[in-house]
Amino acid sequence: MNDKIDIESEGSSELEGWEQEMAKILKKSEAPQLPPEKIEALLATLKPMVTARREEPDLNPPEPNSRWRIGEFLRLVRDQASLFEPPFWMAMGFILLCNLALLMSDRLGALISMLILVLPLFGGIAMIYSLHAIRGGLWEIEQVSAAGIHRIFTARLLLMFGLQLFLALPLLLYYGSQSGGWALARMAVAWLAPTVALSGITLFLFSRWGEWPSVAIAVLVWGSLILFGAKRASFIGFAEMILTHIVFNPLLPLLGALGLAIGLIFGALGMQKLTSRSSIWS
Amino acid sequence: MDQLPDETLFARLMKGDEEALEVILARYAQPLFGFLWRLTGDEALAEDLLQEVFIRLVTYNGRLPAHFRAWLYTVTRNLAYDALRARGRQDAHRASSMDGNVDEFMNVAQKLPESVAIGKENVERIKRSLEQLPDEQRETVLLRFYQELTLEEIAKVTKVSLGTVKSRLYRALRLLQGMLLREEVKDER
Numbered sequence: 514m515n516d517k518i519d520i521e522s523e524g525s526s527e528l529e530g531w532e533q534e535m536a537k538i539l540k541k542s543e544a545p546q547l548p549p550e551k552i553e554a555l556l557a558t559l560k561p562m563v564t565a566r567r568e569e570p571d572l573n574p575p576e577p578n579s580r581w582r583i584g585e586f587l588r589l590v591r592d593q594a595s596l597f598e599p600p601f602w603m604a605m606g607f608i609l610l611c612n613l614a615l616l617m618s619d620r621l622g623a624l625i626s627m628l629i630l631v632l633p634l635f636g637g638i639a640m641i642y643s644l645h646a647i648r649g650g651l652w653e654i655e656q657v658s659a660a661g662i663h664r665i666f667t668a669r670l671l672l673m674f675g676l677q678l679f680l681a682l683p684l685l686l687y688y689g690s691q692s693g694g695w696a697l698a699r700m701a702v703a704w705l706a707p708t709v710a711l712s713g714i715t716l717f718l719f720s721r722w723g724e725w726p727s728v729a730i731a732v733l734v735w736g737s738l739i740l741f742g743a744k745r746a747s748f749i750g751f752a753e754m755i756l757t758h759i760v761f762n763p764l765l766p767l768l769g770a771l772g773l774a775i776g777l778i779f780g781a782l783g784m785q786k787l788t789s790r791s792s793i794w795s
Numbered sequence: 796m797d798q799l800p801d802e803t804l805f806a807r808l809m810k811g812d813e814e815a816l817e818v819i820l821a822r823y824a825q826p827l828f829g830f831l832w833r834l835t836g837d838e839a840l841a842e843d844l845l846q847e848v849f850i851r852l853v854t855y856n857g858r859l860p861a862h863f864r865a866w867l868y869t870v871t872r873n874l875a876y877d878a879l880r881a882r883g884r885q886d887a888h889r890a891s892s893m894d895g896n897v898d899e900f901m902n903v904a905q906k907l908p909e910s911v912a913i914g915k916e917n918v919e920r921i922k923r924s925l926e927q928l929p930d931e932q933r934e935t936v937l938l939r940f941y942q943e944l945t946l947e948e949i950a951k952v953t954k955v956s957l958g959t960v961k962s963r964l965y966r967a968l969r970l971l972q973g974m975l976l977r978e979e980v981k982d983e984r
Contacts, residue, residue, distance in 0.1 A: 538975065539940045542921035544829030545838055547845070552824050555846055559820070560813055562853045567811030 581664065589660055589668040590675070593643070601642055608635060608680055616687050622752030628684045628704050629755055630739055636677045637711035637731045643669050644716070644787075645724045662788050670780075677708055696760060703759045706772030711735060713776030716783035801863035808853065816853065824849075826942055827871055833937050834875045836926065840882075844874050865951040868944065872934065872952060924974040932967035939964060 608631070615624045660668075681704050689697030711731060718727035743751045759765060796804075796818055807815035827848060831841035848871050860866035925933055931953065938944045938952060950960045 539921060539925075539936070539971075542925070544832045544941070547825055547828040547842070551842065552820060555824065555849060556817065556820055558846065559816055559849055559853050562850070563808060563811055563813050563816045565811070566809060566853070 586664070586668065589664065590672050593665070593669045593672045596643060596669075601639070604635070605676065605680070608632075612680065612684055616683060621688075621691075621756070624684055624688065625700075625752045625756050625759075628681060628688075628700070629707065629759075632677065632681055632704065633707035633711045634731065634735045635680070636673070636708040637715040637735070638728055639676065640673055640712045640715050641719050641724050641727050641731075643673055644719055666784060666788060670784075673712070681708075699759050699765055702765060702769035703755075706769040706776075709776030709780075710772040711776070713778070713780030713783070717779035717786075718783075720783035720786035801867075802859065802861075805852075805863050806859055809855065809859070819852070820849070823867060827867070830868070830871060830937060830942055831875055833925065833941065834872070834934065835879060840878060844871070844878055847874055862948070862951065864944070865948045868938065868942065868948070868952045869954075920975060924971050927974060928967055928970060932963050932970070935960060935963040936967045936971070 608627075612627065615627060685697060685701055685704065688700050692700075714734075715727045715731045718730055742754070745754070762768075796814055799807075799815075799818070801819070801822070804815040804819050808819060824845065828841055828845050831844045831848075832838055835841055835844070848867070851870055851874070852867070925936065928936065934953060935949055938949045939946070944952065946957055946960050946964075950957045953960065955963075
């Protein structure tokens with residue numbers, strides 16, 4: 514290593530003198546000249562191609578605006594909703610109805626199951642759903658849009674999180690009103706951590722293997738965890754077991770932080786992989 | 796038009812300005828041809844590649860490059876290496892066998908084949924010596940001395956750090972000097 518540094522520093526200091534001398538020697542070797550008629554022929558070949566460009570629309574991707582204006586960004590977030598087709602909204606509506614039914618029936622166990630077991634999985638699948646359109650060529654169009662791929666991607670993630678929050682918030686608030694602020698905070702962690710973790714992991718899986726493998730793995734892993742937990746407790750007491758952990762387990766903040774970290778790391782890796790496709794334009 | 800910077804000319808070319816094409820061609824056809832000829836050692840291949848470079852140029856639809864000259868040489872270099880790879884003419888053994896220190900390079904220079912002709916013109920000698928350099932050193936020398944790119948531009952074209960460019964250049968010069976000296980000694984004998 515030292516040898517390399519010595520060589521480099523020696524090279525830097527002597528480069529000027531070397532250049533003067535070696536340039537003179539090397540210049541003695543001249544490349545053959547391209548005959549003028551060949552340049553003319555090349556020009557004749559190229560000119561029609563250049564002329565044809567006048568007729569073309571400007572395909573040069575515009576540079577994204579460097580400043581993020583809040584209003585524009587919020588409009589971008591709203592516009593991402595147009596990606597979701599009726600089946601997605603129907604699933605959202607169904608879950609919302611279930612949530613309302615749970616609130617009205619005052620069934621705490623089912624409410625917790627919905628919040629901790631169902632919503633994170635829905636979040637992961639919805640994440641993939643929000644990205645599946647890019648497989649159909651939308652990604653390439655987004656790459657050349659004025660908004661810029663990173664901004665669009667961030668807006669989409671934000672929308673997904675907003676929808677998740679929209680589904681979970683009534684349940685959380687209801688639970689909070691029943692159990693107090695401290696319990697609400699712990700329940701929020703118990704919902705948020707698996708949601709972020711599962712979303713991040715599915716995003717990562719999607720960036721590598723596409724939509725179906727990522728959905729399958731997410732469902733398989735999450736389903737296995739649920740079944741494993743349900744087997745340990747009696748199925749009826751499963752929700753109570755979760756609630757006990759949420760209320761009393763001292764490791765909950767740590768596990769929550771771990772879940773968030775996993776989700777953010779995998780999400781960032783997936784995002785990096787997906788957005789790096791923009792390099793095809795450079 | 797002749798005074799316009801490359802980037803402006805290229806922007807005009809992308810909008811269909813034939814005059815911009817003429818100026819770019821006048822500026823770069825000959826230097827790029829020389830670069831390609833030195834990289835490939837084949838005049839016909841260099842001509843074909845030159846045409847390919849300019850076709851890529853006039854059909855390019857991406858973002859305008861911030862530094863046209865470095866970008867153009869990057870495209871040219873990549874096309875040349877692709878062509879050489881396709882022809883199976885890249886001497887991988889030579890490229891990898893000289894990745895040692897200067898002394899090792901000098902030893903390699905001393906072991907040049909005895910078939911190196913004595914009494915040939917300087918031009919032939921230089922050409923032959925250049926061909927003996929590892930690819931990454933040879934392209935650095937070509938870009939610096941024949942294409943007169945700055946060290947920063949060479950770093951961009953070859954996608955390495957400025958320090959690596961300096962190091963490669965220095966090693967190449969030392970190696971070239973060794974080779975040329977050796978041939979001079981042979982001539983004197």
